[in-house]
Amino acid sequence: MELEEIAKNIRKKIFLMSYRAGSGHIAPSFSCVEILVALYFKILNIDKNNLNDENRDRFILSKGHASSALYSILAKKDIIEEKLLDTFCQKDGILGAHPEAHSIPGIEVSTGSLGHGLSFGSGIALAGKIDNKNYKVFVLLSDGECQEGSVWEAAAFASHHKLDNLVAVVDYNMLQSLGKTNEILSLEPFNDRWKAFGWGVKEVDGHNISKIIENLASLPYTNNKPSVLIAHTVKGKGISFMENVPLWHYRIPNNREEIEIALKELGLDRKEFEEALK
């Protein structure tokens, strides 16, 4: 299957599981679908039959609220059972709106509180250096998350310790829960901030899978430096009325008109939708 086709299917899954649960973050998940597809299908060295391999690459979803995107990817990769997706946020299920490491195969770190992933990832990267391992550590951050001071503590640490096995990808959709990042607490000049912290920096269209792959294929960007890929994305990408509208950060479509539009734009037919909700 083409990667674009996979991305399309992942969006369908995210929509269905969130709609069924009446919970979850659809728009922030849609924002990073292509990033996750690129990572899990072309970049990460993870063997589903040996998830604890000490040489595996690590992926940390620091923006834990995009869990529905990650669960859908893990199902697509056969790391978790696809039918588990039906239990998202429901009684007796293990898939919450934020991922938990101890109960879900393929989840390295429990996240949900922002600003934790880059420190955790720096620790794994440091262990890799001490033990002469070749693995890489990928951390997906949201842009709003980069307002947390702890992110910058980790950024300074990683460059000081030359953790060139650490890669941050920022889902830079320029929107946070209540509005535009530029209006709430600007992160600009974002590229320069990372550079000033001693990171190698690249920028990419975060919905162009082949470009993302191209930008993650050769690492680090600069010798002896951690790398950050700033992925320019659209929050809510895939459902027009959600795109770039802050209100949809944590909201599930609930009227007929919204659902009709969503189904049409995601390429879900009504029958498929009703079938999935059973």
Next chain:
Amino acid sequence: MRNAYISALYDIAKRNKQVMSLNADIGAIVFDKFKSDFPDRFVNVGVAEQNMIGIAAGLASCGKIPFTYTITPFITARTYEQIRVDVCLQNSNVKIVGVGAGLVYSTLGPTHHAIEDIAIMKTLPNMKIVSPADPIESKMATYAIAEIKGPVYFRIGTAGEPKIYDENYEFTFGKGVELKHGDDVTLIATGSIVYDTLMAAKELELKGISTRVINIHTIKPLDKDIILKAARETGAIITIEEHNLEGGVGSSIASVILEESESQIKFKRIGLNDIFCSYYGTHQELKTHSGIAKEDIIREVINLIKLKDKQVK
């Protein structure tokens, strides 16, 4: 206690290559030997405590055994959410070592006092808490907590605490220690104030009050047996700690007694009464100012014994 901890940690690190020391720019000179002999395993993360805890959790996920170290409020309160999510929620094998228990940094003021650390650490699931009373116990406890898989908060003093134990002391995690037998009243204390408690007990003996003293070095999990036995046998318990009363070890002990003791007992907690200590001087002077000195213990015992006698009559 600090040096005893560091030399034990050095010894453990010598035998176990997974053991690391992470410091947030605290520990001048005292860590030099560790640093020069295990350069890869000593990381001064800088003045960035939250990051230190996250890094430690990441290291632990790769099999490392990180001992994180700095002054108590900075490693418990500043980092609380990192400890909660990265360490406790994920049951990470990270040791949180807070130096400067209670009021020992007496001249540095309330920013450096540790008076609510027990309360905030004990409320975290998966967390265990060890609070040694003297340098020997600090050393022995360091060996013990290195063997525990999972989060431990280790609350230590600094330097110059009087000795309570000799070199033959055997530390058992989770088991309180009866340091002195007695029948009229039991004093249960934790940390270096165990020494003041012992001194108070000796004076009380001279006044004819038979005083039992228990060192509760493991605050979580609590040794319920030794507490309930003391409640049964002495009928009066006083807890002593260098910590705020709210949420301290005394409140844990009170819960055990209220829920599980069948004996009718008299009970009193000694600790800081919901205050910051904005007072300067020696450690001893701060304890006196805060109402937790030896004399305060003696006074409270006498008061409690009177109540107990009234009850009997």
